[in-house]
Amino acid sequence: MDRRPPARPRMSSRRVARHASAVIAILVALAAVWALKPVLLLLFSATLVAIILDGVARKLTKLLHLPHGFALAIGALLIVALIGGISLLFGRELVNQLNQLIGLIPGGWHDLSERVGEQRLNGIAEKLAPSGSSIFSIIQGIVTVVANLLSALLLALLGGIFLATQPRTYRKGIRLVLPQRWEDRADDVLGEIGSTLRAWLRGQLVSMVFVGVGIFTGLMIVGAPSPLALAVIAALLGFVPVIGPLMAAAPGVLVGLTMGGDAIWQVILVYFIVQQIDGNLVNPMVMRHTVKIPPAVTMFSLFAIGAILGSTGLLLGGPITVLVVVLVRELWIKGALGKTLD
Secondary structure (H helix, E strand, C coil), X not given: CCCCCCCCCCCCXXXXXXXXXXXXXXXXXXXHHHHCHHHHHHHHHHHHHHHHHHHHHHHHHHHHCCCHHHHHHHHHHHHHHHHHHHXXXXXXXXXXXXXHXXXXXXXXXXXXXXXXXXXXXXXXXXXHCCCCCCHHHHHHHHHHHHHHHHHHHHHHHHHHHHHHHCHHHHHHHHHHCCCHHHHHHHHHHHHHHHHHHHHHHHHHHHHHHHHHHHHHHHHHHHCCCCHHHHHHHHHXXXXXXXXXXXXXXXXXXXXXXXXXXXXXXXXXXXHHHHHHHHHHHHHHHHCCCCCCCCHHHHHHHHHHHHHHHHHHHHHCHHHHHHHHHHHHHHHHHHHHCCCCCC
């Protein structure tokens, strides 16, 4: 009696070709995404601006009973007017203080070398930056990144206006490229992504304003130079969760070293108090209606995003993390696994 297991049916050549085509298509898509990283990051930034504009338009529609298009135009004009007004009031002073800050950093680095020891400081720099860059160059890079971010905001604003004017058109386009059975689910997921990102951005904006005002006020009280520039850097880097506050404090600490005496501890205390109040009171209060992400998950997610997408991706690491968490929750946990979250 033949006890050999029955032979497994061989894959047809057509099925093998279909599987191979799917794998090749995925690889080509990943290669295209990698090649188009700057464009995709700009598109994501514009999408965030569109979400903000849409949120403002919804508020104006609800309060003033205006048509959505008219409310969107008013909201965009209000935001542009606000940015323009701030630029007129503080733009020249901000540029002067940024130049002053860049000039103060070498002196702060020299003072830090004298206090810690040049060899020890260089050893720390080599451990933190094994590629050969120094902490000093990293801090200069932070200032440069913030300056580039300010110039990129204009492009994101323009792109966001175009996206926000016809959201149904783009949503319909997404539905067209999906199988019909996925269309309703895609609408639900897109709606959840939009509402979650809108809540996250609203809370983050409140947190950034608090940090900027708090740092500026504290540095003014202790008499630190370039308080406006340091406050703007702290507010903008506050957009990056977990590691943003640490990055923002670095130039402030170096500036504090140039003040002499015990001023460095006063500057550190200002950053510590403001960041602690923001992290333990303001941020949890304004973020209670958005997605909850453990700090460790956020930190390692930011490191991964920074390694893949570079410094610009790191600045957008917060909303990208929120996007990924919502997709995993809606498509995998709720959709594929059928589980509910408490």
